[in-house]
Amino acid sequence: MNQINHSLSLTESAKRPLNIFQNIGSIIGFSGLATLLISLLNIYAESQVPYLFYGAIGAISLGTIIYTIGSYGGKTEGIKNDYNWLSGLTSKGSFAWIAGIFITTFYVFLYWFPQHLGLGESGAANKGLVGFFDPLSVLLKGEGKFASQWFMYGTLYTLAILIFGIKFIVKYRHNRYQVIRTISVMVFQLGFAFIIPAFLERMSLPYNDFKNVWPLNYYFFDTWNINGMLNAGNIGLFMLIFGIAMVLIITPILTYFFGKRWYCSWVCGCGGLAETAGDSFRHLSDKSQSAWKIERWMIHLVLAISVLMTIAVIYNYRAQETGYLVTTEIFLIGIFSLALILSGFVIYNRNKWIKKQNKIAFQITGGILLSLIAFTAYSYFLKGSNDLFVIQTYKIQKFYGFYIGAAFSGVIGVGFYPLMGSRVWCRFGCPMAALLGLQQKFFSRFRITTNGSQCISCGNCSTYCEMGIDVRAYAEKGQDIVRASCVGCGICSAVCPRGVLKLENGPAIQDRATAKRAIFISEDKVGLLD
Secondary structure (H helix, E strand, C coil): CCCCCCCCCCCCCCCCCCCHHHHHHHHHHHHHHHHHHHHHHCCCCCCCHHHHHHHHHHHHHHHHHHHHHHHHHCCCCCCCCCCCCCCCCCCCCHHHHHHHHHHHHHHHHHHHCHHHHCCCCCCCCCCHHHHCCHHHHHHHHCCCCCCCHHHHHHHHHHHHHHHHHHHHHHHCCCCHHHHHHHHHHHHHHHHHHHHHHHHHHHCCCCCCCCCCCCCCCCCCCCHHHHHHHHCCHHHHHHHHHHHHHHHHHHHHHHHHHHCCHHHHCCCCHHHHHHHHCCHHHHHHCCCCHHHHHHHHHHHHHHHHHHHHHHHHHHHCCCHHHHCCCCCHHHHHHHHHHHHHHHHHHHHHCHHHHHHCCCHHHHHHHHHHHHHHHHHHHHHHHCCCCCEECCEEHHHHHHHHHHHHHHHHHHHHHHHCHHHHCCCHHHHHCCHHHHHHHHHHHHHCCEEEEECHHHCCCCCHHHHCCCCCCCHHHHHHHCCCECCCCCCCCCHHHHHCCCCCEEEEECCCCCCHHHHHHHHHHCHHHHHHHC
């Protein structure tokens, strides 16, 4: 006798079992992962390591690709987010907690206990998991240059972006924008963050990830890094000039024309991992007003700490000892003057900031500038001091590196994917995202336009916004989305069944209602609204 289904739901109430391709892919992929994990026991013979290593990497890659084919290959083109709220991994179920604990534990060992992963201490040979990556390290960097925990991590990080990037491309293959930006992220991660730095080390040049920009690269202005670049000849000088130009010239120009998406969704490795490996968790981001308020306070406070720390680091880089930089007095006067000018600009535009619901950003920005004015004045009259007010600079760096650079960006930022969504670090802690967000909010041509008359309030856009933006609220009102937190990933537009949302680079007009009224006045320009 057939059981009667009394549910009125139009969707299935339980997740379908895995098909044959998904099962085969899972078996192959997990066999490769198991090979990596077993290496922690250090039971492999030295002669076996290269074959097992490349075999494990190949199995993980092949298994993921086969699983992807089973998941999306036989289906029609279009966004497939089936069963996200039914799976234990993607709905904060037991598997999500297990995955979160596993990833978090790995990061804790990576940052603070790498010897338990097999890193050789005091010149000793690597073993375990770190030693498992020695063949690849020697291949890329040269004879005798064995893996560190960071090379191991970089390899796994790059592998994750590549294989899940393929999965992402297959899933969103009908959307040209998603395919191109995913390929961009994969190329930048593989080339600029992995291969190029390895070859720089092979040539005994300073390690440099050319896409890692200050303030995300918070150690760029540290004495050891600047001296390393200056001592490396012309190529080192190029790295230094390029890094400064990225901060002062290239980044603002690109953000003006394209918004922060050029970096956060097309270049950045953190964003790349979130978009690819974290795609299955994007719907878990908190869309509440309270989360938005916490986000604005936290991310701008991290930016404030990063700016003050960097100013202190540069100040303590003694010009008279190196001969490369301007004198300390000129530097302080320059920072003091710049802070005064920016303070005047902020005060002059205070009503605009508050009107646009950016009171928090206004308060924090004002606090940063006032702190700069006070710090430079204090330091000018206490020449030779290594303190930022009463705190030694190295203590600020230690605090930032431990709590923000490691615990926040790594342990929480990635470990909490299955519980809080894929952009935890980008939303609440990344100083680069905060800086680009301020530029995007007030000076950029980028926006997401809406056609409210076509919106059916299905909520797909809000559900799959990884940055926690309630996109539907804007779409229902016909308002353009010009949010500092928006990374321009375009998923909201991709999942919209009515074509309500569109990513645009247009005139930097904040009040488009005024522009629309002006266009309607002239009948021969009505077509511009299309």
